[in-house]
Amino acid sequence: MKYNFKKIEKKWKKKHKLIDFLKKKKKKKKYYILNMFPYPSGYGLHIGHTIGYIFSDIILKYKISKNYNVFNPFGFDSFGLPAEQFSISTGKHPSIIINKSIKNYKKQIKNLGIFYNFNSEIITSKSIYYKWTQFIFIKLFNSWYNKNNNKAENIKTLINLNKKKFYKFKKKEKFIFLNKHRLVYLKNSYVNWCPYLSTVLANDEIENGKSIRGGYNIIKKKMLQWHLRITKYNNRLLNDINILKWPKKIKNSQIKWIGKKKIFLFKIKTNLGEIKIYNKKKSKNINIIIFNILNNNIKFFKKNIKNNKKKIFNLTLKKILNKKKNYFIKIKTNLYNKKKKKIIFYITNYYNNSFLNNIYIIKNNYNIIKKKNIILKLNLKKDFNINEILFKKKIKSKNYFNLKDIVFSRQRYWGEPIPIYYKNNIPYNINIKYLPLKLPYFKKYKKLKDNCKWAWNKNINKIVNNNLIDNKNIFPLDTDTMPSFAASNWYNIRFIDPKNKKNIVDKKKIKYWNNVDLYIGGSEHTNGHLLYSRFCHKFLYDINIINFNEPFKKFINQGIILYKSFFIFKLKNKNKFISLEKIKNYKKNELLKIYISKKFIINKKNLNIKLFKKKENIYKNYFFEKKKNFICKTKIEKMSKSKFNIVNPNYIIKKYGIDVFRLYIIFFGPFNEKKIWNIKKINGIKRFIKKIWNIYYEKKIYNLKILRIDKYLINNLIFKIEKNFKKKKFNLSISYFMIFIKKIKKYKIINKKIFLIFLKLFSFFSPYISEEIWFLMGKKKSIFFEKFPKINYKYINKYYKYIIMINNKKKLILKIKKKNNKKKKIINKVNKILFKKEDIKKIKNIIYKKNKILNYLI
Template sequence: MLKYNFKKIENFSKKKWKISNFFNKKKKSKIYILDMFPYPSGDGLHIGHTIGYIASDIYTKYKILKGYNVLHPIGFDSFGLPTEQYAFQIKKHPKLITNINIKNYKKQLKNIGLFFNWEREIITSDPSYYKWTQWIFIKLFNSWYDNKKKKTRSINDLIKIFNKEGNINIFLFNNRKQSLFSNKEWKKFSNKKKENILQNYRLAFISERKVNWCPELSTVLANDEVKNGRSERGGFPVYKKKMKQWSIRITDYSERLLKDIKKINCTKNLKNIQNNWIGKSKGVELIFKIKNKINISNINIFTKEPENIFGISFIAISTEHNLVNFIKRKKIKYYIKKIEKSYLNKDSNLIGYFTKIYAIHPFTKKEIPIYITNYVMEYGSYSIMGVPNINKIDYNFAKKFNLPIIKILNKKKIFINSYFLNNLNKKKAIEKINYIIKKKKIGIKKINYKLKDAVFSRQRYWGEPIPIYYYKNNIPKTINNLPLILPDIKYKLFNNNGESPLKKEKNWAWNIKKKKIVNKKKIDNLHTFPIETDTMPSWAASSWYYLRYMDSKNYKKIVSAKKEKYWKNVDLYIGGIEHATGHLIYSRFFHKFLNDIGIVSTIEPFNKIINQGLILGKSVIISKINKTNNFISYDLIKKKNDIQNIYISNKLLKKNNNFDENNIENNNCEIDLYKLKKWRKDFKNNNFILNKGKFIAKIKIEKMSKSKYNTINPDKIIKKFGVDSFRLYEMFLGPLNQNKIWDNKGIVGTYQFLKKFWNLFYSKGKFYISNKKPNKEELKILHYTILKIEKNIKNFEFNTSISLFMITLKKLIKINCNKKSILKKLLIIFAPFAPNFSEFIWNKIGENKSIFNSKFPIFKKKYIISNNVKYYIMINNKIKLKIYLNKNEKNIEKKILKNKKINILLNNKKIKKILIIKEKKIINILI
């Protein structure tokens, strides 16, 4: 018998698919299936990445077999900080590294048998692509959001309003903090002053703001790139720093982003994440007058619960609050720096600085101290009421600074010690206080959003240049000759010490006459001007890439109207839940903006989103004592607050470790110190504190990540077991949306299953299937499988599909089925899951065209619908068992009296009467 040889099978399939085209078919029905595209790192794909790609590929192949015109493209998100850092380390240009990494990724993706529209491939670091990212930025720069019309308009429309009316009306419905002016005053303003005003409205604008600054990475980071006060990349400390930055006014779209999330078919969890990130809250902005004589008369604080004002013992403000600018103290700068260094660290101690400024309680007229603290921004605000009796953090802060803790509610949630709220429950208290606030005019109703404008500047090289030059008096102007190409600079300049590497580039000035880049020495502020040196964040390119796939070769437009109207939305978007905040918010914002300016015809980019679960890997963590060069064995640790956790490769564990797979989290395993010191040079000079001659590490099961050294390369598994065994096992691990633990032992099962399936097509040492007509049982097995597999694919229940294939195979082997009409159809429905296997056998049984040129079998009810009817057998009104009778049975009484199981229950007792209730399918035997 010919053995199952997956290498031979895969070589055949690759050649077959190379000359075939399963896409770009002129068919009535279209479907756009998209994976969140990969960042091509040097380590390549790991098995955590591939689970989503295999799932989308199964669905793609299914839709191809169903006759759809499928768009399933792929590209590479190739700009970004990791490549730049790696380039600096190995002294090579990121462009070269990116090309090598992409080549490796493409090889891996093709090895897994994935079907992609490779002719539509995009690479975000290619100027032909980022030309359009720059084009979007220019459109944002030249736009403002009209809150009255609830859409974006051209900045020229705003200038016309200012020329005609001034900004009184604009100020009222846009709530921008600036002075009012008439149209006559506007016309007299200098160009610089006009631009400063317009910057308050532009959707892409430049301003000084406090940002997340990482000194180790020498760049600004977005909020979603910072976890617990440290950079997600590298785990370095992140501080607040005031810098001049480009930002995107995403906050103008807050309400639309919140409202339209309901239109996306996704999990409640994903919708909740989006809602929480935007963070809409209704409440009151209370006005507290300032007691001290400073250039600010009051402080406004938004609160969802104004009734808690009677429990206030202090006001907490962030370092970004406007009041900070008016505090003149010698130590203020020291405390500001101290506070900002702990800003994003939730585990840090509470830090506060008393401003020696008091606010006046709007009701009681008592003096309330104002503190600058490090925890205010956690609430998405710049100032909060400190109510210790209600809030735990406020309580801890009040305790630390000896501030009063005022009790305002009793156990029954009735207000006490609250003046006119005494003896009221919460509902009535809210009604009363809102009435007083309105009557006394000490606050206004307001809707607040936690979402902040997105910082768009990055102080690094490997990103899209921002197409801006600075005209006379530093006025930003757009460079419309796109693309503005990123210059090739030496890797030595990447270590920027906080400055953008492009600042050191000689040829980085813009000549407005020649409309091209020239040497900086030619800057004269007449014809030649400096170009912006910051680059765009990595999310800029990934926020609209799905549109470019629709029309990737169009050099004149971002996407043609005809192709956009045909493909419209992404019908199915598959990716990790970790992209549920930043990426999804930005993509939806870009799409709505492009809809406003007439580029896209839909209001949401994605119809359906599926978040695949994580493949969890075994991480190894060693412990370092803070502010020392000492590493300590994990089992010797007493105070965990003094410890810094450092991830190392799980290959450094000693092989003789007793590892309990059923209690993984409690495993403490021994490290091979010789290998550890050899693995990374910086460990050589450290001291290791052992316990009885052993150095123990902590084992943790968590998300696979290159930074945690716990990834598994699919190439090695495929080399040993084949592509189809790997594909089947990844899907068999569990439901697509749940987290799964990888176990190398399990893949042996899917490999053995394929070998058994292979043998089904053999007879007497060669490929052979019979042309005989199938019997009823064979047809029943086949059509039941077609019905269930199609249902499972539609519901993305791929693990249960593979279980069903295994059951079906057992049934067919048991009845020795080798009928052509059965096995051919079974092979077609199996093809999306194990494409190489199916393609090879399809050819061997006499089919010259690819299996994916065939049609998905149609389920026929007649083969699995039974004539039998289920009846419940009752004895003296108690249900005892159920039996099946033919629905056309004429003598039911005679039939049941012959049933052995019923006779055992009757035990030879005399039957008084048999009641047959056909409507309810009940037979009641009275004895």
């Protein structure tokens, strides 16, 4: 019979639908497994996603067979920028796009042969979910960090501690006092402001200081925004890393990101005031002092510069503020170091993006500055009128953390509304009773932020139109929304009880399922999502909502999938595209990279200009420097929708089936390493599956007593497969299956018992064919109810392999039985085989390593 995967898979998909393999049973250990949930983009799941899902499904099926209660929920991170951008360009509401995408994703997920708890779905943009994201925001708003108890507490305890002071305060002073302590608080910080579009842009939408769409100028603008006071948790975030079973590189990266350092505070006294400087070393032997442009203390220079230089100075500051390239303003001083060298000041954007951001740094060497551009030279004496300048004697030390408080406001529509309204510019939270604060719905979307004009009516506790604000009953609402990580910070908790309307999560349920036993996702989230999520859990632990303070016990790092992307170059400020071979004629900062879809490529590298113009409306009237053979640049990089280099698995599954796809994905390479995608080797897997099928149909399979050889064969297979479950190296498991099948294929008669054991092991990886043969061989219960086969250790590790070498050259391989594994015995044996009696005297030294090697030096 021919192997017809379409029939088999269709049949089992239907049957499996009716069985709840993940049904909870009493008195069992739990295993909570979770993949980072996807953002539902219009392009659907790509290969990178499926690798993670299939990987976790294999572990899930293994854990079921090991008698665990397993939990593998699925959800969608559906707020965020891409949907909003799509809305702006099409005029459709983001939720329409999101719903469509989710449908599509679900279809694909169901087509991977995975088991998941489909009843526990989460969609972060639905109010049943974001009600509780807002709830956490309000909890943060009403909490402060009590250093003495080393935990977050209700803000009332803070007020109690400062009773005398607090009740004398006026309203505004009360606000300022509380704002200083709240775990989410208001502060000025910089945003990327595009004056032309009059919107805030994400870093992702900017290249070389210009917007990617349209190439408009971007400036840094100060804005009052909500911040998370994550820095209060610095020490706890740092110390608890030790407990986690995470990859070393992720741990190290978090440690660096938190960045605890001891630094020293220097003070420089001048006749116009004091300048504070922090340094990594205590020594005063310095000749360069660097001031970061984003630091507040730059005000000192702004204030004191003479009028005739004021314009140039301020202009230059503005200029370098928005540049990614490094520029310096040089200021000569009359300050001397210990070696009597003159000290020079530099103001720069150099450290903008480095982890030492936002403090003043003293560097002892010139090398950094030598190569850079100095765009303004000043003199402290002449241009600032500062004559007296001295180091103060006292040097204090202090712990410095690289981690900063996180900006929590986004000036966008498609996110969770911040549940805050303002009375006389003082923020108050909306009562938890009245949550969710729903995102107002609009039909037409052109500039989304223009629609965000809503207010809070305190009498009816509902959102009303902005123009009704009277500041008596109707107050302005905060029209910013939360960032996308607000939802993903805590989603693992809600998965446990997603439909609960009264509580964020049921206490009994969270007690049982607790934190995630195995979390799977990409390393690109190391410093964002994973850190913020840890912070959020520590906070929820402090206020007694959950009983654990780390979200993810174990984390496995999924390797990034790379693929070829195509892009062309556009001249900035001009509607003109340049072909690859001619970009040498332009400077780098004159050009803008524009990613294009593969469908516009002809002859491997050339752009199909006609089609491109037709399909991409924005570029309708652009010029192309060449009309024929316009060459695109290619690069191998991360598979991502913004780079148009996504590979959709659908067509592979259609052509080869789910089993083959799953095996191929696993066999493709080590899970945690980055891989460049290709489909070339799938034939091997297709053949392998066919072989298994043919064994069933062409060989004689009898129920016999198991022979000794077969006992070794099958026990070693179980042993190796189980070992790889611990190491999580499933690509090797597949090759062990291949070796097993190769051996079995030579048999004329195959023992039914060992073939059934093989099928059980194989079913984790390739569910449908295993299940089909399992039934054809007379089994009546699904293979996934079968327990993991037991190993008989008697039949494992027959021999130790010794490599015998003379002067580091391999001469012999000896198989030594366990009972003979003694140094003297082995040397005697080798001497007899390799040496004559006279030659034994010539041996200078014998190097012996147990179970491994014997090296004769002559």
